[in-house]
Amino acid sequence: MSNIYDYKAIEAKWQGRWDKSGVFRVERDRQKKKFYLLEMFPYPSGKLHVGHLRNYAIGDAIARRKRMQGFNVLHPIGWDSFGMPAENAAIANKSHPYKWTSNNIDEMRSQFKMIGISYDWEREVATSHPGYYKWTQWIFARMFDEGIAYRKKSFVNWCATCVTVLANEQVIDGLCWRCDNKVEQQERDGWFLKITDYAEDLLKGLKQLEGDWPLRVLTMQKNWIGKSFGAQVDFKIEGGGDITVFTTRPDTLYGATFMALAPEHPLSRKLACGTELAEGVENFIRKTVSQNTIERSAEGVEKEGVFTGRYAVNPLNNELIPIWIANFVLIEYGSGAIMSVPAHDQRDFEFARKYDLQIRVVIAEDKKSVEESPEELALDGDALVEAYTGDGLMVNSGPFNGLDNRKEGMAKVAEYLKEKGIGERTINYRLRDWGVSRQRYWGAPIPIIYCDKCGPVRAPDDQLPVILPTNVEFPESGLSPIAGLDSFIDTICPKCGGPGRRETDTMDTFICSSWYFNRYTSARLKTALADREDVDYWMPVDQYVGGIEHAILHLLYARFFTKFLNNIGAVSVNEPFRRLLTQGMVIKDGAKMSKSKGNVVPLDGIVRKFGADATRLFILFAAPPERDLEWSDAGIEGSFRFLNRVYRLVEGNIESIKKGAEVTEGAPGKIGEMPKDLAIIVRATHKTIAKVTSDFDRFQFNTAIASVMEFLNTLTAYKFKDDPLSCAVLREAVEYIALLLQPFTPHFSSEIWEMIGHTEPVTDELWPVANDACLKDEEVLIVVQVNGKLRGKFSASPDVSKEEMEKLAFADEKVKGFIGDKPVRKVIVVPGKLVNVVI
RNA sequence: GCGAAAGUGGCGGAACUGGUAUACGCGCUGGAUUUAGGAUCCAGUGGGAGACCAUGGGGGUUCGACUCCCCCCUUUCGCACCA
Structure with a gap:
């Protein structure tokens, strides 16, 4: 053998x-x-x-x-x-x-x-x-028809190593998700999918998934979508034009003492145009824009900015406030421009301190200070050590003074803005539209044709698929071989029949x-x-x-x-x-x-060395599924050994196991009449079924497998006799092992199943159900504690009474020794489990 | 910085609603078998000579805490100028 x-x-x-x-x-x-x-x-x-x-x-x-x-x-x-x-x-x-x-x-x-x-x-x-x-x-074409797929020029994430654009989701800590190289910002034309139209649906859908998806994933998605409530406000620029900002704090509008634009904002260059500040502004913009995401957004990067020389009008108090360009304002979020309230926003505060801009308190921390010294509040902006971002009462805010900023102020200011036609309540999402153009070859062609007359036109359904040509040469540069391939590019506009050019970018594989x-x-x-x-x-x-x-x-x-x-x-x-x-x-x-x-x-x-079954078994046994697993070859032999032990048990007792099939009633029904030690095996069998079943339901494969291993240990420690009942018990044990392992070790289970005489495959069998009568122990182990420390054990019937348990506990010699002659203050009895004597 | 998860033997990991901490496996030690090695089988294996001490550290609740509460430390992950 x-x-x-x-x-x-x-x-x-x-x-x-x-x-x-x-x-x-x-x-x-x-x-x-x-x-x-x-x-x-x-x-x-x-x-x-x-x-x-x-x-x-x-x-x-x-x-x-x-x-x-x-x-x-x-x-x-x-x-x-x-x-x-x-x-x-x-x-x-x-x-x-x-x-x-x-x-x-x-x-x-x-x-x-x-x-x-x-x-x-x-x-x-x-x-x-x-x-x-x-x-x-075809789906892309539907999205084009619905206005979900659209083309725009914008700043996009560019990975120079991969020679292509990346979506925001594909930039991890400023690095390319695929190659870990730094991502730069580049202005380019490309196709976008308006996932932002679905922001609210995507957020709502997460609710439906609660309990069925890991909380971690739900939270990550929720944060990624990043819904925030606030208002958009229009600021007039002195000398013409206006700037829209998004703010979550309309209640602090009176404290807006300057504005800041993202360097990429279309107005950033224009505002200083023709003035002596133009050159400085230009340099600042160029420097900031050329920085990659990491350089610009890493922790501790100093806030920097440049004054445009122009002013905007605060729409509530008509004050002139300077317009700056600042590196910390992001073009992707909101409108790419902010109103800055240094007294109540830490970033604005730091910026104001650095460039000596006015800081005006408009939220007072508590009521008392408002009542006691209203005039001081107007002055103490300069005394602040950091921005006050908490709630309180509105001050220095004209008609809104005295309002609770959160409960009333926000809504009232927003209402006022709406009345005046200079703003309204709005919701902003962090989620950006999904840039899907890829400047590489091996992807699905975007089914779009450019026509000088009709603009971008989608390929008609009957012309799908737009086949990616395979007869191409690959330049070393990584540039797409179809980008200059006339036989692919030159086509006819499906709308007007004139000359058209095919899109050569391909779709993001996501x-x-x-x-x-x-x-x-x-x-x-x-x-x-x-x-x-x-x-x-x-x-x-x-x-x-x-x-x-x-x-x-x-x-x-x-x-x-x-x-x-x-x-x-x-x-x-x-x-x-x-x-x-x-x-x-x-x-x-x-x-x-x-x-x-x-x-x-x-x-x-x-797999060559241990077989597929042992390998699969081991990887499931090594750790629970959700946890990270540091791979090591060391443990796999254990799983392999286990399968060998099962195999030897079956092979070595094959005659008895086959004979066991002749006992028609099966072992569980006879549990009352069989010898105690054999009954223990039957109980172990059914307990294993119950344990594997409940572990499986929770995807705890590691403990499910462990319990089958434990069962095998019990089984091999027992000396089976050759009487019909023993054979039936052994047979049943082996059958259940085959069934319970089938999801983990399908070949092995199939083989065992066949060896013991089954002609139908184990893969077609039903999942076993434990026999309730066999789950109940004849005797249970009761532990005895003295002052919470384990001092003795005894076994008893599972339905032993509390009184009886107490009696048996006090009869234990070891326990007696620990109690001595001290008075017993209390006795706790947990039925069927434990007795704790407090002295 | 914010949020989440985790921290248990030499190692991977168990312990469901508070009730024998360390299941199961690896590794290690000793023995049996074998010409030898491998494989297999048997026994042992948290620390300590001991009463005792041990679940990251320190408090607390409880008859009893890996499990509950408070504070702290470490690791991993996510977010990170989001106005």
């Missing part, structure tokens, strides 16, 4: 069977309750590594268990196959992204099969396939992944992005599993697309993912495992 089970043969055998029989293929079936389980699909970077495995092992465990619970489970996989690495690799190897990508997909597909994930392979999609991106373009979950419901359909009945049956995704790194990016975009598709009547759901499980990252050498960081632990070597 070999010590190591033949995992290679076993895994190949079952993978072959699953492939051939197509057990994991599903069809829409209104009779059955559906369950849509989805893991975030991978970018086909080459090979699976243990970081990938975690995601897919978790997903597969859930999918397989749901199948065992009788659900019609949709569990598909595909490829997020557009993207820069393919293009860069192609340039480096003088190959083509198409080839590189499809080779990688082939490699990764075979690896997915090698680890036995229960996918419906008939639904496989690849976002770089024309049959897929046709519908990506667009491709914003709707793919719909496509799985009818992956090969040629006439629509998804069959309406199919998509209505399967969507939403019941359980989504993916990395926390997409908390904002992908998860926000996918929600936005779903709301848009719902809006145009293409789908019925409003939120794509009912429940979300964010698994922690797999860390190696202190960084998230990824190919670009060069710290990947490839899967194939490990």
Whole structure:
């Protein structure tokens, strides 16, 4: 008898069977309750590594268990196959992204099969396939029609290394999310999606997800959307023109002693134009704008500014206030201009101190000070050490004096502004429109044609997909090979029939992944992005599993697309993912495992050495799913050993186990009549079922697996006899081990199941249910404490009375010794658990 | 700075609503088997000679605290001039 089970043969055998029989293929079936389980699909970077495995092992465990619970489970996989690495690799190897990508997909597909994930392979999609991106373009076309996709010139995030523009969500701490290089600001034309139109819907939708999504993700999205209430106010510029500002503090308007514009603000250059200040202003703007995001926004960067020489009129008191340009004012937020209230805003305060600008207090901290010394308040702006940002009573504010700033002031000032037609209450969001133009080749072409007469016109639906030409050469620079490709560019305007030029930018790949979950419901359909009945049956995704790194990016975009598709009547759901499980990252050498960081632990070597089952089991056993996991090879042998022990138990007792099938009634019914020690095994069996079930419901795979291991320890410690009842007990134990492990170690479970004589596959079995009668112990251990410290134990019937427990506790010799002759002050008895004697 | 999560043996991690802290696994020690190694099996394994002491530190509530409350420290993550 070999010590190591033949995992290679076993895994190949079952993978072959699953492939051939197509057990994991599903069809829409209104009779059955559906369950849509989805893991975030991978970018086909080459090979699976243990970081990938975690995601897919978790997903597969859930999918397989749901199948065992009788659900019609949709569990598909595909490829997020557009993207820069393919293009860069192609340039480096003088190959083509198409080839590189499809080779990688082939490699990764075979690896997915090698680890036995229960996918419906008939639904496989690849976002770089024309049959897929046709519908990506179709959605873009709808967005164009609805005014959601639009073109504008603006300051955008530019990554020089990737030679392309990035969305705000793709800039992490001022660095490119992909290559970690510094991002610069550049003024460019490009396509944007008006995600801001959906800001309120996206925010509201988060409420619906509460409890089903990790709170962390909900909070991050909420902060990202960043809703704030306030007012917009128009300030007249002395000598003509006006500036609109957004403020959350209309109650401090009387304290606005200067204005500040973002350097990028269109008026910044104009205001000083032709004056002797023009040069200084120009220099300041140029210097500030050329700084990258980090240099400009890092903590502790000093506030700087320059005076434009011009003044605006405070609309409430008609005072002239100087207009400055300041580095801390952001063009992206609000209107890119602010009214500055140094007494009540720390940033304005620092700026005012530096440039010696007036500071006027308009909110008094408490009532008393207003009543006692009203005249002093007008003066003490200079005495402030920092801005007062709290609430209080309005002072120095004309007719508003004495009002509670928050309860009345804000509304009253806003009302007044509205009456005068110089402002109103408004809501501002931090969320910006999504810049989606990418100056790279390997992405979905934006289906737009420029015509000198008609402007940008979208390609008609019957001309979709706009095919990305594959017969191209790649310049070393990383510039897109289609940017100068006349055969692609030159076309006819669909509107007027005149000459037209195709857009050569491609779409951000996050667009491709914003709707793919719909496509799985009818992956090969040629006439629509998804069959309406199919998509209505399967969507939403019941359980989504993916990395926390997409908390904002992908998860926000996918929600936005779903709301848009719902809006145009293409789908019925409003939120794509009912429940979300964010698994922690797999860390190696202190960084998230990824190919670009060069710290990947490839899967194939490990699987070769221990088998797919042991590898999957280990990664689920090593830590709870949400926690980060520092990878080490060290523990995997334990999982492998465990499987070997189970295998040997079955192989070594195969005759008894088979004989056990002849006892027709099964062990649980006979628990009352069997020997005590055998009954303990039956109880352990059913307790394990109950424990694995409840742990699984909470996705605590690590403890679920631990309890099966513990059960095996109990089982192997017991000397089974060969009588029919013992055989039945052993058989039952082995059967449940196979069933409970099936979601984690499917090949192994299948093999065990077959070995003990089953002809139907274990993957078709139902999830076991513990027998309640077997969960109750015959005896329980009662602990005895003296003054809260453990001093003794005894066992008793689980329904032992409190009086009896107390009696038994005091009878314990050790306990007696600790009590001595001291008086007993109190005795606490927890039924069936513990006695605590207080002396 | 703000917000969130976390801190338990040599290591990964258990402990559901306060009730035997350290389940399960790794590693380590000793033994059995083996020509040897590997594999396997058995026993042991928080610290301390000990009464006792231990869940980041310090207080508190309680008969009883990893669990609840207060203060502090550390780590990780997110946000960070958002007007």
